[in-house]
Amino acid sequence: MGRVVVDVMPKPEILDPQGKAVAGALPRLGFGQFASVRQGKRFELEVDGPVTEELLAAARAAGEQVLSNPVIEDVVAVYEDKA
């Protein structure tokens, strides 16, 4: 059983209202060290066999065509989760 992780983040130029709200809450809970927060999405795609280069390419294609909306988001990482 293999697992591919696809990380999707809001584009840098898009205001991230959720991240901003989280950034506002952190200092109230004693975490004043963090200047800003951006919130994204992590997808875990499981396959029956081993993770191949073809599977990683397919995961990237799925990430760009379905899992993210290129108008507002970027696929920032596609990798095998070996844990």
Add this chain to the structure above:
Amino acid sequence: MTRVGVVTFPGTLDDRDAARAVRLAGAEPVALWHGEADLKNVDAVVLPGGFSYGDYLRAGAISRFAPVMGEIVEAAGKGLPVLGICNGFQVLTEAHLLPGSMIKNDHLHFVCREQVLSVENADTAWTRDYSAGQHITVPLKNQDGQYVADEATLDELEGEGRVVFRYVGWNPNGSRRDIAGISNAAGNVVGLMPHPEHAVEAGFGPDGANGPRTGTDGLGFFTSVLHSLVG
């Protein structure tokens, strides 16, 4: 009689109100089902509001792949009038029938209010019963209503007169350039976040000039498409 299809996805909320608006405008509403690749020979289509497929992934993202959407994209390319309201607008952007996208309201709160809009373009299939610059009041209710697109796209929309509605008085969600609704280049596909189908019958709409709940400013969307098809 002119037949206007109203699509129901799992999680659609406003299909009954949209069908009622079609009927009050003088057309026959036809129920269309997300799982059937069949437009039942309708003359126009409304994608109503709600939370199709629970808004999972992104608002409108999964609906885009519903069997009925393939038919709608193809027919829209041939000139079929299509109106996307709220979640329907989000579906139209995900289906690439309209540019840009919607993200969470800048203030993060769900908004439900009576909203004044300016009709910027009264030449589309869904707005020709209005006049350019006219102010109308219809309900607005959404969480992911902030319209975003890159500057080049926004300039193109403005330059081609494809900004169809703008928020007046208050921008309720942080939308770029106060944009409430847009159209495709041909003007047959229109999407907007506010809800004209909730302002079509005295007694149930927003407050109007003749008293509380008398506002019917949204009815013009549905009579417009009738006149577009007949005339």
